[in-house]
Amino acid sequence: MSLSQITRKFLLICFFFLLWYIVSSFYFEQKELLSDQNEETLAKVHLAPPLTLSNTTVTTITDDVNNNNPLNELNKKYCGKPTCKFLFVYYIGEQETKANLHFRSFSQLAEKLNRIMVLTNVGSSRIGTCTNFPFDFYYNTNLLQKEFPNVLFKSENDFIFWLKERDQIKKINNNDNKVIPPLSILHSSIKLHNNTFSEETNFDKHKCISKFEPLMNTKDPNNSRVKYTRLFIRTTDLRTGKSRVKSSELLTKFFTVDEEILLVNGKVIYPLFPQTMPVIPYSDHILNEAQKIKDKLSSSYIGIHWRLESSIPELLPECVQGLIKTLNKIMEEEGIKNIYLATDYPLLSSRSQSSTFKEITNYHHDAIRTLNETFKINTWVSLGGLEQLRKNDKYNKELSGSGIQGILDKLVCVNSNYFISGPKGCSRSSSFTRAIADKRSNRIKNKDSGLLNIIDRWEIPL
Structure with missing residues (x-):
């Protein structure tokens, strides 16, 4: 082969190599550009983490997720x-008086944990999600907020709206659990125990959570x-208070x-x-009802709390005679003519005003009948209390049991x-x-309060 032929062959090989290099370079450049375009598309819908191209980290997507994550918004x-x-x-697990106390304790826990406190529903003298009325049916949420200025409170309805919107966002972004992951929940049961402060994983779920x-x-x-x-x-x-210092610190740390x-x-x-x-302040509409009743009772009145549920039925004839004797003495000495009775005895129906007071005997009926025959006894029913609620059927269960009237x-x-x-045997010394x-x-310290005593118990005549 001649020198000229070798030269032409070498040049031809170089030409094809150069052509291959140009085409290849164009192909890889287009591939890299397409990758960038895909990256921009992914950034808009937040579906992919940043990719590395030519040893360079693309950070646009991460920044966009941090700034515009729909869950964050x-x-x-x-x-x-x-x-x-x-x-x-x-x-x-308590009726209103104690539930009021415990809700305050948990609000303190919310403050320590920097968590939003859900204003649980109320009804039937309870604070619990099984009940039907919003928290402000019983309580003044504005004054509650003033008692806990560092706690953010949200109603159950607000909580449900958050769940709904979170769920909608999750469905839109259903291919990326990094953007909208499943709800993270710690479900805890807190109970008193005679032994040490401890944790167990065995748990019984409460049925009312199913409402969500x-x-x-x-x-x-x-x-x-x-x-x-x-x-x-x-x-x-x-x-x-001293013993609660350590336990409250441990509780806060645990949660x-x-x-x-x-x-x-x-x-x-x-x-x-x-x-x-x-105490969590009560709603204005309940305070207004209390003032109306006070006005109807004129200048002064004797208040009686008689919880019959815990009485000994056979002792009730003596109990009512002791009450009558005590009322006569107070009315004569203090010049008070009006009487107001707070009781769990049935007032609106044949059912008692307490969900746990089920066995009402003739002893109970006779005791209340004797009292009514001796004095004019006023109750929230006879004085027209909660009249607007009584006109609406949705409050029937609430008013017939232990509820807002308590x-x-x-x-x-x-x-x-x-x-x-009442004394022991006639009544029970309840938290109420x-x-x-x-x-x-607290009120009697004020000279203008008009209060003549704090509390007295009538006696059973011998």
Whole structure:
């Protein structure tokens, strides 16, 4: 082969190599550009993490997710910050007087944990999600907020709206659990125990949580990631303010968690924190009803709290005679003519005003009949209390049992000039009675209060 032929062949090889290089370079450049275009598309819908091209990290997507994550925006709308953390004490195992105390304790816990406190529903003298009325049916939420200025409160309806919007966003972004992950929930039961402060994982779910399904389906791992704990607190750790210092610190530490929702089923007797907060103020519409009744009772009246449920039926004939004797003495000595009776005896129907008072005997009927035949006895029913609610059928169950009228009775007795309750055997010294006495004890310090005593017990005649 001649030198010229070798040269031409070499040049031809170089030409094809150069052509291959140009085409290849164009192909890889187009491929890289397409990757950038895909990256921009992914950034808009927040579906992919940043990719690395030519040893360079593309950060546009991460920045966009941080700034415009739809869950963050929802949380800012409802909670004022990118993350919503709720404390939802959905069940408190006490009637209103003690439930009022325990809700305050859990509000203190919400403040310590920097969590939003859900204003659980109320009804039938309870605070619990099983009931039918919003929190402000019983309580003044504006004054509650003033008592806890560092706690953000949301109603159950607000909580449901948040769940709904979160669920809608999740459906739109259903291919990316990093953007809208399942709900994270710590479901805890708190109970008193005679032994040490401890945790157990065995847990019984409360049926009323099902009302939030399917938005908060605790059985579906795609909907909710749930942890269950059962927490026991020694009774000795809650009996005094001093003993509650350590236990409240331990409780706060235990519940310092990242879960969005802290669901609590609380059955405790004593406050959880050293400081006992003031009673949650009642709604204006109940206060107005109490004032109307006070006005109808004229200048002065005797308030009686007679809880018949805990009485000994066979002793009731003597009990009522002792009450009559005591009333005559007070009316003569103090010049008081009007009497107001707060009782669990049936007033609107054949059922008692207490859900636990089921066995009403002739002894009970005869005692109330004797009292009515001796004096003009006024009650919230006879004085037209809660008249507007009584016109609406949806409040029938509430008014026929232990409910809003119990709060009304409490307020009327607190304002009575003279207050009496039954002795052992005739009645029971309940937290309801003690709450009235405590309030009167504070008021009687004011010389203009018009209160003549804090509380007296009538005696059974010998």
